[in-house]
Amino acid sequence: MSKETLFSKKNRLLLTDPLDDNNPVTVQVLGICSALAITVQLKPAVVMALSVLFVLSVANVLVSLLRSFIPSRIRIIVQLVVIATLVILVDEVLKAFVYDVSKELSVFVGLIITNCIIMGRLEAFALANTPWKSFLDGLGNAFGYGWILIAVAFFRELLGSGTLFGYPVLEKIGLYELGYENNGMMILPPMALVTVGVIIWIQRMRNEKLIESN
C-alpha cells in the first residue's frame, strides 16, 4: 500500500464533502437539536459553531486513537464520557471569557453532548479510521454544521431585528424611513425551522441528486 500524502485527493474530499453533498444538517439530518434555538442572533451562533468545531474535531481524534481499546459493547458510554469531558472544558472556557454569550446559550452548551453530529461522526467514522482522517472529517463536518448555523442566524437577525452582530445595518441604510418594518416573526422559534426548510429547498434545487424519492 502506498503511503498517502497528508492532503491527498481523498483526504481533501473528507473536508469538502460535508459542506454540500453530505452536509450534516441538511443531508444527514444530524445535530439539528442544539442548532436552531441559538440562531436568533449571529454572535451566539458563531460561538456555538466554534464550540462544536473544537469538540467534534478533538473527540474524533481521541476516539480514533482509542478505537482499538474500546470494547464495542460499552462504546457509547466511552464516547459520551469523551464528549462530556470536552464539553465541560468548553463550558468553563466560555463562562470565563465570554460570560454574556454563555448565559445566552444557557443549556445549549451542555446539549452539545447530545448533539447527534458528534455521536454520529464518532460512530460512523472515527471508530474505523486513522486519527488524521478523523480530524479532517471532524473539521469538515463542523464547518458543514457551522455554515448552516451562521446562514440561518444571518437571515434571522437581519430580517428579525435588522442588525448584524448587534450593528443596526438596516437603520444605517435608511430602510426604516421608507416604511420598512422588522419581521418579528423571524425571532420566534418556528421561523428557524422554516428557514432551514428553505435552505434545504434551495440546496436540493441546485443539487438534484439529493432529492428524496418520497
Next chain:
Amino acid sequence: MQDLANIFIKSIFIDNMVFAYFLGMCSYLAISKTVKTSVGMGFAVIFVVSLTVPLNYIIVNFVLNEGALVWLHPDFHDVDLSFLSFIMFIAVIASMVQLVEMIIEKFSPSLYSSLGIFLPLIAVNCAILGASLFMKERAYNSIVEATVFGFGSGVGWFLAIVGIAAIREKIRYSHVPPALRGLGITFIITGLMGIAFMSFMGIKL
C-alpha cells in the same frame, strides 16, 4: 396542586421540547415516517424522561450543588461540584436507556425490531438531557415538581412526534415540489405546528 397542574400544562404546550426548544429533533425527524413507530418512540421517551429527571434532581440537590453534601459531613458545606453535572446527567441517562432497551427487548420484540438502531439514540436524544438541564436551571422546589415537569416534557414530545407522523403519512399522497420532498417539507410543517402551539402562550391555570 395548582402549581403542579401549571407546570404540567406549561411543559406540554408552552415550553414544548420540540416546538419551543428544538430538542430531540434528530429522532423526531428520523422516526416520524409512520405513526406506529413514532408512538413507540414517544412512549420510550416519556418513560425515560420521567425517570431521569427526578433521579437527576436527587443528584443535583444531594451531591452536586454547593453545600449539598452537608448531609455527609458538615465540613463539606463549601464543596461545589456543579461543574460535574453534565457528566453525571449523561451517565444516569445512558444507564437508564440501557435498562429501557433491555425491557423492551424482553417484552415487545416487534417494537424492538421496529425501533431498531434508534433506541440507543435515546441516550443522545437532546430532549432527555435537555429536560434534566432545564430542571437544574429552573431550580424546582421539590422532587414532585421536577417529576411532573419531566413527565410533561415527555408528553409534549410524544404529542409532537405523533402529530408530525400523522401529517407525514398523509402528505405522501400530496404533490410536493421535488426539492422539498421528505426533509424540507417536514421542517416547514414543524414550523407551522410550532406557530399553532404558540397560541398556547400565556395560558395560566
